[in-house]
Amino acid sequence: MLDKRPLLRAGALCAIALSLAACSAEEDRGGRGAPEVGYVTAAVQPVPVTTSLGGRTVAYETSEVRPQVNGLIRRRLFTEGSLVRAGEPLYQIDARLYQAGVDQAAANLASARASAEAAEERARRLEPLAKMQAVAEQDYTDALAQARMARAAVAQNAAALETARINLRFATIAAPISGRIGRSLVTPGALVSASQATPLAVIQQTDPMFVDMQQSSAELTALRQAIESGGVTAGSTSVRLRLEDGSRYGFAGTVQFSDVTVNEATGTVTLRARFPNPKGVLLPGMFVTAMFDQAVNPSAILLPQPAVQRDFDGSAFVYLVGKDNKAVRRKIVADRTSGANWVVTEGLKPGERVISQGIGNLRQGAAIRPVPASSAQRVGAPKGESAKAKGK
Incomplete structure (x- = not known):
């Protein structure tokens, strides 16, 4: 007797396959089998x-500390790397020669003042005699000239004294600005000059x-x-x-x-x-x-970085939610980023829906089920399991 069990088993498998194919076709016609994608809506906004x-x-500010007079460095008066204030003493140059110069200039000034007093007194005494013609007019004129020359000599010696005092002050090298001073480039005992190329320190x-x-x-x-x-x-x-x-x-x-x-x-x-x-x-x-x-940029559009893809030539493109829920591929200009987003300057209009999730296997014209990006997805049992549960 012929065993009909293999035939019955094969028939049952064919029936199941035809049923699944019919269900799949029905799902495709209803759109329930299309992949679900998340989208964002393009909006214009100012982007820096x-x-x-x-x-x-x-x-x-930077200042190189330099000597303005010649001499030997006697002492360094600051701590390397410390903060110094403008006018604070930094180095002391041997000042004995400059002190002597001040003393000499002061003595010359005193001598010039004494000579000026004598010349002025002589001119005063000759003035009435010249009016009475008791002395020659030329003698009085010469006396006046001598008095003026004596006063000029006083001014010259006063300027020489001020120069000597300035040089004496320059023997103490002070900070020209406030700031942090670096290491000293000279040590006590070094001979320095006003024309040297190397600074003593830098502030x-x-x-x-x-x-x-x-x-x-x-x-x-x-x-x-x-x-x-x-x-x-x-x-x-x-x-x-x-x-x-x-x-x-x-x-x-x-x-x-x-x-x-x-x-x-x-x-x-x-x-x-x-x-x-x-x-x-x-x-x-x-x-x-x-x-x-x-x-x-007052009219830029920001897109999440996953939404923007690149062609082989490096140009950017996105997928849009098109008519009848079909994926539409479009080229855009996105040359820079702002935070976690691409800045789109060309290729999009406000209100268009750009796919940012589920774009791994998309292609032009593919059917999709768009939902707002990051929406919660439905998670349930497969249809077969659901039917079995109802049958029980």
Whole structure:
């Protein structure tokens, strides 16, 4: 007798397959089998054009301490690396020669004053005699001239005395500015001169501090043209810093000015910003990265980074929720980022729905089930399991 069980089993499998195919076709016709995607709605908003530029810190004021007279250094009067105030004594030069010069000039001035008094007295005595013609008129004229010359000699010797006193004061070398002084480049006993090329020490004022940044002249020109055309508006002058170790500097700075010439070797323009530095974190010569909003784009669109994809040529494109819930591929212009978003300047209109989730296997014209991005998804048992539960 023929065993019919294999035939019955094969028939049952065919029936199940046909039933599943019919269900799948029914789901496709109803749209329930299309992949679910999340979308965001494009909206225009002002977005700052943030610029990051490398730069170097520069002391607010720098002064090289130099001698103004010749002599031997007798003493150093400061502690290396300390803060000094303007006018504070730093070095003492042997002042004996300059003190002697002051004494000599003072004596010459006293002699000139005595001679001037005698000449003036002689002129006074000859004046009435000349009127009575008891002496020759020429003698009186000569006496007046001698008195004037004596007064001029007094002025000359007074100036020589003041010069000697200034040189004596220069024997004590004082700080020209307030700031932090570095190491001493000379020691007591060194011979220094007013014409030497090497400074004795360097003082730098580091609070506040300057940061000099270099920006391409082409970028600066394009930005200015965009501002003039109305495409963007001028941004803020506030600047933030990132230090060499990647940390953020705790104080904001302000852009002071832009240089008026372009460096011919690098094609860049120097921008200078000023930063407070009360804790001395910034030191002259440090490499930093300055970030500031150089302009504001009033009509940009922000998209989450996963929504923007790149072609082989590097151009950007997105998928939109099109008519009848079909995926539409469109090229856009997204040249920069703002935080976690791409800044789109061309290719999108406000109100369009951009797919940002579930775009892994999308293609042009594919059927989709769009929901707002990050919506909660329904999680349930498969249909077969549900039917079995009802049958029980």
